[in-house]
Amino acid sequence: MIFNLQKKGEKPIYEYLYENIRDEIISGKLKSGDKLPSRRQMALDNGIAEITVANAYAQLVTEGYIESREKSGYFVSRDIELIPETGIKPHKEEPCPVKRFLCKKKEQAASRKQINLSNSGLPEETFPFDTWSKLARRILSEDRGECIKAPEVRGLQTLRESIAGYLERSRGFRPDSEHIIVGPGTEYLCNILLSLIDKDAAVALEDPGYRNIGRLFEGSGHECFHIPVDENGLIATSLKGNGIKLLHVSPSHHFPLGHVMSAPRRAALVAWATEENAWIAEDDYDSEFRFEGRPVPPIASYDPDRVIYMNTFSRTLSPSIRIAYMVLPEELYELFMEKYMYHSGSVSTLEQLTLASFISEGYYERHLNRVRNYYKKRKKAIFDIAMEDEISECFEIEGDGSGMTFILKSRTESGDEFVETLKKNGVMLNPLKDYCFTESELSDNRYVVNFGYVNEEQFKIAAHIMCRALRVKKCRN
Numbered sequence: 001m002i003f004n005l006q007k008k009g010e011k012p013i014y015e016y017l018y019e020n021i022r023d024e025i026i027s028g029k030l031k032s033g034d035k036l037p038s039r040r041q042m043a044l045d046n047g048i049a050e051i052t053v054a055n056a057y058a059q060l061v062t063e064g065y066i067e068s069r070e071k072s073g074y075f076v077s078r079d080i081e082l083i084p085e086t087g088i089k090p091h092k093e094e095p096c097p098v099k100r101f102l103c104k105k106k107e108q109a110a111s112r113k114q115i116n117l118s119n120s121g122l123p124e125e126t127f128p129f130d131t132w133s134k135l136a137r138r139i140l141s142e143d144r145g146e147c148i149k150a151p152e153v154r155g156l157q158t159l160r161e162s163i164a165g166y167l168e169r170s171r172g173f174r175p176d177s178e179h180i181i182v183g184p185g186t187e188y189l190c191n192i193l194l195s196l197i198d199k200d201a202a203v204a205l206e207d208p209g210y211r212n213i214g215r216l217f218e219g220s221g222h223e224c225f226h227i228p229v230d231e232n233g234l235i236a237t238s239l240k241g242n243g244i245k246l247l248h249v250s251p252s253h254h255f256p257l258g259h260v261m262s263a264p265r266r267a268a269l270v271a272w273a274t275e276e277n278a279w280i281a282e283d284d285y286d287s288e289f290r291f292e293g294r295p296v297p298p299i300a301s302y303d304p305d306r307v308i309y310m311n312t313f314s315r316t317l318s319p320s321i322r323i324a325y326m327v328l329p330e331e332l333y334e335l336f337m338e339k340y341m342y343h344s345g346s347v348s349t350l351e352q353l354t355l356a357s358f359i360s361e362g363y364y365e366r367h368l369n370r371v372r373n374y375y376k377k378r379k380k381a382i383f384d385i386a387m388e389d390e391i392s393e394c395f396e397i398e399g400d401g402s403g404m405t406f407i408l409k410s411r412t413e414s415g416d417e418f419v420e421t422l423k424k425n426g427v428m429l430n431p432l433k434d435y436c437f438t439e440s441e442l443s444d445n446r447y448v449v450n451f452g453y454v455n456e457e458q459f460k461i462a463a464h465i466m467c468r469a470l471r472v473k474k475c476r477n
Contacts, residue, residue: 005048253403391467
């Protein structure tokens, strides 16, 4: 295999080599099982260093395009039919998206309507349609009897066992599958938790935080406290003396600030819950999308007696997959069964069976590896755009960008007028104050960006619109 290295431009050679091999795989020129030249042969053919080939091959192995077989060499992956699900297309040079956008007014108007930096949805190309439909068809063919049964209230046993196994592999603890409760979303599960605690007990959540959970807690009939957070997470000292019996937190990735709760704060939370006989609802939000370093162990992994572990598949698969789950400690599990044992399950049997197979057969973790790399590249590209001179003069990014959101802070005063101007120009952007339950200086001139749904071209266009809007506002003042 020989490639024209003169076309690489300013790219590192290994990256150019990686892109060319990847493109040949995606286009079908290289098929499943095809053997690649050895690293030495590839280096000789192209007049490059063997370490350069090794780096390119290593990246292709990491992303699942090729696989290394001991003493045999490198081969195109046996799971190559799954590769198109990443949405990556063969690389080709295109004109600057901003110039193209600014020169064509009709295209500009159409593009602006699509730039929603507040959309928490996921791109269509990231969903594993082929694999999901293949599993669903197999289940409909082989397990028809199971498909038409009403699921029990906890969820299907096969799904609960698959989730337990996944948590052991990925999060470092294996819960009793009997204590896993499956439901159609985190809000649904939180509603169950609220029903299991005394009506006179108080509840609490982070401020700022997830608005839907906040509205749910505020409307539950319980006295509701909003506990402030800082760069180390929820300020645990604010919990004492309020009669709080249920606390909702997202310690591994706070929404929307993105902070990771420090170890001392986690320990303080556990000490508080033990002392007050209270419950911690640990929402492991976006924990699968930590792009740098090791995953942060959940609090539930070292104190399952006072912690309710919660997570959802809506963020990793699709918002339309309305399947979330929680792991109840023994005491709450007994209360749950006493109150809900005669209820029917709330999630489609077919979807549960499909998801169980998707997890147990290894597809879910391979899917996570692919989309994690997909979003990591998108995050880097967007952060690089934000670092360009024109844009960095107006805005700065706060946080490391783990998870699917980040905070964009304007360097000059912006306010409500700025958001309205953006809306008129087709850019939707939510200010941080929309996620605050009480007034805070923390929300001044800060905006929450969901980067999972917008691509680099859209973000660049939106960023230039935002910069112009800030300059116009500054001139008027």
